[in-house]
Amino acid sequence: MDGVDNSTRSSAAPVGGDGAALSGPDLARAALQAAREQSAARRGNAGKKTGGFRPRRRRGWSGPGPDDRDPQPLGRLAARIARERGWTEHLAGGQVFAKWPALVGADVAEHTKPVALKDGELTVQARSTAWATQLRLLQRQILKRIGDGVGRDVVRRIKVQGPAAPSWRHGPRHVSGRGPRDTYG
Template sequence: MSTAEVAGSGGLRGADLARAALEAARASAKERGVRGVRKGTAGATGRRRRRRWSGPGPDDRDPQPLGRLAARIAADRGWVERLAGGQVFARWPKLVGEELAEHARPVAFENGELTVQADSTAWATQLRLLQRELIKRIAAGVGNGVVTSLKVQGPAAPNWRFGPRHAPGRGPRDTYG
């Protein structure tokens, strides 16, 4: 029965006409193979869904490990490079070896360049010779592309140029000889 037939059927008015139209629409949908809309859900107009329980399988609503959540936050905020640089500082003795870590320490990390300060000029020279090997070790421990270059500094000497009035020259020297 089509809507024209329902409207043309004599004597139906108001609620009876609406019921007949609804039955005709359901019969037409059944002929076409369309499933009916269940009560409690919105049809094509709304997107209301019933609550489903997660059950025994994994689900996005399940509690997540803290490490996974921290990694997601770090990635969203762009902290991954800084955190990787922090791992180099924290794991320095394990990455480069105990003996080398006793004589050299990381000082700064910026844009993939790690600045390392050595105890003596001899160790600074040794670090410069081992530069490629150190970058490989760090990449194996922390990840590729974190440290792209290594800048080696010698021991820090005292600065004699301080104060508002300083005399030009090399600073205090032995005057007894």
């Protein structure tokens, strides 16, 4: 014929097993049985009976295992956002400031404080010149401990500053010269 499968074409008068034309409820049962067989043939299990109701699984429901749509811990979401936006370097630098006493020890942290971290150079201010000298001597050990605690390439150098000298400048206005404007020569 014209390329159409004859098994799917319905004849004008369906015929039962005894050769008589079907009508009424028998016709409905035969049509239902034919539809079930065609459906089973399409799924690949033509010989199987599909009696009974089988609930359809809705797409979009997650199963008993973990899924991307499950609620996530806030820390994991924050870490993923930081990684996607390239903030990990800045966050690692912030950890140096937050974990300073744990990284260098309580004794050193009592007399020093981190001031700035820029391009891998950590600026640390000491309370006295003696502690500044001590910190310069301990620089390698401190770099190793920071690398182990926060990350290898976060801090590559340490710049140590001594205590800040007192300033005579107070307020927005200033007159150049020495000392307070008193009766000095």
